[in-house]
Amino acid sequence: MTTNNVLAAVDEDAAPLTHEQLRELYSLMASVRHLDTAAVAWQRQGIIPGYAPQIGQEAAQVGSGYAVDRTRDFVFPTYREMGVARAMGLDMVGYMSTHKATWHGGMYNPLESRFAPIQAVVAGSVLHAVGWAHGQTLSGKPDDERGVAMTYFGDGASSQGDVHEAMNFAAVMKAPVVFFIQNNGWAISVPTERQVAGGSVAARAAGYGIPSLQVDGNDVVAVHEATRSAFAHCRAGNGPVVIEAMTYRRGPHSTADDPGRYRTLEEERLGAGEDPLERFKQRLLDDGIADNAFFADAQQQAQEEEEAIRAGIEALAPRPGAEMFSLVFQEPTPTLQSQASDWRKESEHV
């Protein structure tokens, strides 16, 4: 881990993760891996029209999402944060429904989940995190009740101007925001070296006076500890933190992508390095924290969980078309009501 500037409140007092927590982290990663792999299969089977796999990013997503306090924090994802969602305990049928094309933002309740609606504009929600976090400062709540906003984006999104604006605003306003970058090496077909000048998004934080951490994004414990420290820094009123988790997008950008057009299998193997799931499994074995029976059980649970989610997804009926109209506004306009009425008549849904 390299550190630029200094986290004012590194969570040194935090107890090391217990064996039970370490096993829980593994179970979460196993569930995410299995669901992610299955979702690609669902797409091939025609159960869902598309999916954006996160395979290879389990450590970065589970490790960070596991640090969120759902009683007060709020997460701002893009469209490739299934592992974060799972680690935070979201309703996964509600989450995966966006890939069923049921509803763009997903069917989960973002307020109860503390997880903003799924977002297709990369960097679109980074500024929302700053506004939400500034709202914590303005809220008048006691310090220990104020939440931290964590916003996820990638190396591709880091090229967007909104990321600059967000980091600058957050630093000027000392907003409690964790900017969590998953640098997974690829923005569809464009590699990081053609995307990120200077080679590191975390390095940019220095220009804003924001402390930053660049971590091995394939080490779930390192990611978790970095995130926990960043949250402590924010909670102590010290303003934002940037974390850049270095990882690798092992799969295609989406089920519609063909990585063979821009990288060879050999490049993929070299770039991906060690599988974060296998690596963590080996560590738990070596440290005597988990045994093969545990891993077999974790795999069994992951499979059962995936089957239940798949059943939920398959059972999802299309939303009533009337929702196209009724959910645009809190107070629908007469024009829109009239269009809804015409649609009902002309579609024989009367």
Place this chain on the structure above:
Amino acid sequence: MSETATALSVAPGSVTMDTEPVLHLSMQQALNRALDEILADNPKTVIFGEDCGRLGGVFRITDGLQAKHGEERVFDTPLAESAILGMSVGLAMAGFHPIPEVQFDGFAYPAINQIVCQIARMNYRSRGTLPMPITLRVPSFGGIRAPEHHGESLEALFAHVPGLKVVSPSTPHDAYHLLKYAATRPDPVIFMEPKSRYWQKGPVDLNSPAPGQATPDAGMDDAGSLTGARVAREGRHLTLVAWGAMVARCLQVAELAAEDGIDVEVLDLRWLKPIDAEALARSVGKTRRAVVVHEAPLTSGLGAEVAQLITQHCFQTLKAPVERVTGFDVPYPSGDLEDEYIPNIDRILFGIQRVLEYRRG
């Protein structure tokens, strides 16, 4: 109240009639007073933007508000419109009622992504769980000899975006009441302030949103009177449809036309989304002729929408095709040419003449 906040105090020429004070305020004063009351009424309201705090805004619309309500509720942001609107989304998600300001119309362009992809869609995307009660104030339209990007008319662009509502007042009275109304709604409203009218004074009846000015037979309640169009002048021969700064110009035109015996009705549309189609039908149903006037370029301007609505509702009785007198399909010109671009009295009179002289082939 800050001593510098002159706009917050009761104007010297105000008249108090029992419990219904009618003040004589400029639109700047009326907007300032509305914001002051909004901040006092709703502790979740926050006002922010470039130079909104200490300076009171380049047009002084937020003058004195920071001193009175504190730096947490009225604050300056760094100079980045996308971030101003993007943080509005986050604040709304945290339960606040943001009233951001984009300093000039043309500065909304850098924020279009946040306005169109985020503010307008969050309620929909979240299935109604994350409403966006954001009132975006945009000093709008031309007429003040300002630099490039300071005289744009973005109403058609905003009106085209599902999820946004758009309103533009033409008088201090409407500015006061429509802003107070917009700021209490649960949906995003683009509030287009006609900057060339900021300093014109007029009566503001604080207690009556629509004192005898709502369309007479609309059967609207008080709230209804704020959601629809307004008959600014009654007439029998032809309806001029306008909004923002063009309403005052159309009223001038109506006076001149009256000298020639032409009785012009002026309909102030006020809401550009949703458009009050009933008011259009009522007015043009009576006058049977209509000219739409706006500053924005002609092609795909809101005049086309208005003309279609009139045609749809009044086709049987229309005496002539609906005319449009508008800006041209050119970039908004420099100050020296501004008066050649914005519909002037002569061009509007020519438009009226074309409609009156129209004969079916």
